[in-house]
Amino acid sequence: MPKKPQAKRISLFNHKGGVSKTTSTFNIGWKLAEQGKKVLLVDCDPQCNLTGLMLEYSQDEEYPYETSDVKNPRNIKDSVAPAFDGRPRPIEASEIQSVPGRSNLFILPGHVGLSEYESRLAIAHELGGALVNFQNIPGAIAHSINLTAEKNGIDVVLIDLSPSLGALNQNILMSSDAFVIPMAPDFFSAMALRSLAKTLPVWGEWSKNAGENSILKSADYPWTGKPVKFVGSIVQNYRKRLRDGEDRPTRAFEKWFNNLKSVLRSDLFESFETAGFLLDEDAYDEMEADPKDFMVEVPDFNSLMAISQDLSKPVFTLTRDDINTSGSVANNQIASVAAFDGIYKNAAQKISLALKHI
Template sequence: MAKIIALFNNKGGVSKTTTTFHLGWKLAELGYKTLMIDTDPQCNLTGLCLNADKENKLTQFYEANNYNIKSALSPVLNNEMRPLEATTCYEFEHNENLFLLPGHIEFSEYDATYNIAENMTGSLVVLQNVPGALRQLITMTSEKYHLDFVLLDMSPSISATNANILMGSDFFIIPCAPDYFCYMAIESLIKVFPKWCSTYDNLRKAEVFKNAIYKMNDTVPKFLGTIQQRYRPRNGSPVKAFSEWIDDINKIVAEKLVPVLDENGML
C-alpha cells in the first residue's frame, strides 16, 4: 500500500499546489512511483501538470479523456449500480514514475453527500460506502500502478469533503506562508482537527459503516510538519518582516497545534 500524504491548509495561496507538484516530481525522479491527486475543484494542480507537460492542452484533455476524481468516485458518490474500479491516471512523458489523477470543477458537488454521510452517522444505508470510497479508490489504483506515494492536493476550505480526504490519509503536511492570515488559519485548525477526529471516530463505531464494502481506515493521519514558503530571502535567510511571521507561526504550531494533535493521536 502506498503512503498517502495530504497537503492541507484552510488558507489559500500558501503553495499547496506547487509543493505537491515539486515534491511529487522529485520523489518520482528518485525512483518512487508517485501519484498526485487533484482534489481541489479549482484544478490548479491539473492545469500546472498538463501545461508543463503538454503545452496548454487542457481543453483537449477533458474532451478526450473521462478519467478524473469526479468520474472515478461517481459509482459511490452518485449511488450508481456499479463497483469502484482502479482509475486510469495521466502519465508524464518526461518522468515515467509520476502520475496524476486530474481534478474536476464539479467535484465540489459531492460535498453535500459527504456532509449527509457524516451527520446522519450511518442511519442511511445507501451512504455506507461514502466515507471509505476515496481510500478504497487509492488502494486499488496503488495496486494497479505499483505506487509508493500518493500526494493529495486539497482545497483551502473546512468542508466535509476535506475532512474525509485528510482523515483517510496516512500523513499530512501544512504548507504555510509567513503572514497574519496563515497564522489565523493555524489557530482555526487547532479547533478543526479534534472535531474531524471525533466525527470519524463516531463513524467508525456506527454499525452501518462497519458493514460497508469500502471500509474506512482505522487509524488517524500523522502530522509531518509545516513548510514555510512565499517569502523573500536575503543572504540565504528570510528578510525580517517574513522571518518574524515564520517565528510566530512556528511558535503557535509548537505550543498550541502540536499538543492538540498529540491528544488526538495525530503525531
C-alpha cells in the same frame, strides 16, 4: 510473489489559499519519483490547478480527461461516481496519466464537478452511520485511490486538497495516512494554524467514531478510522537577505516566521498531541525534523516561478536555455535552481523517512 504493500497516502492541506499547496505537491512528487519511488499525485481540488500545471493541454479545447467508458474512469470525480450517484456497479480503478519528463510520476486528474459531491458527503458523514443508504459514501474516495494505486503498483500517493474546511477535505484528509501543512509567513497563515488546531481534532474524533460504527464498518467501502499522522509543515514564499554571514528571512518576514513558530509550539503541537496526530518521537528524530518547527523552508521563486509554470516543469529542473537570460542574472538564477533542488530533495527525503513510521 508477495503482494506489494498498500501505497501510503499523504495529503497537503491548509484551508488558507495562496500557500503553494499545488506547487509543493508537484515538486515533492517529482523528487520522490526521482529517488526511485512510483508516485501518484491526485488532484482533489475542484479548481484543478495541479492538473493544469502538470498536463499539457489546450484549455480552449474540451477537457481531455472526461470519462467515456464507465469501467475506465479518467478523473477523480468519475472514479467515485458509482457510490455518490447510487449507481448499481462497483468503483473501478482509474486510468492515470504519465507526467511528461519524469518517469515513475503519474497523476489522477481533477474535475471541477467534484465539488458537486460536497453536500452529499456532508449528509453521509452525519447519517452514514445510521442509514445504510449512505454507508458506502464516506469510504468511497479512499477506496478509489487505493484501488487505482494498487492496480498501478504505486508506492506513494500525494493528494492536493482545496483551501476549505468542507466535507470533502475532512473526508480525504482523515482517510489519509499522513498530512503536511504548507503555509506562508503572514498574518492569515497564523490565523489558519490556530483554526486548524481547533478543527482537525474534531475531524479526528468524527473519524474515530465512524471507524467504530457497525454500519460503516460493514460497507462495501468501509471507513477504517485509522488516525492520520502529521509529518510536518512547509513555510514558503518569503524573501531572504544575507545577514550575519548567512541567508536569512528579511526582517519583515522574520517577524512572521517567529509568529508561526509560536503557534506551532503552542496551539498546534498541544492540540495534535492530544488528538494522536503526532508520529513517534524517534520518527521525527530520524527525519531530523521537529513538529514544533518548520520541516522545510522554501524562499520565493521570484521570476523562476513563471518560467516553471509556463514549461510545466519543477523550478529545480530549469536549465540555462529555459531561463533564457545571460550574464550575472543567469548565473544567479542557475544558483537559485541548484538551491531549490537541494531544498526539495531534502523535503522528499524527510517524507520518505516519515513513511517508514506510518
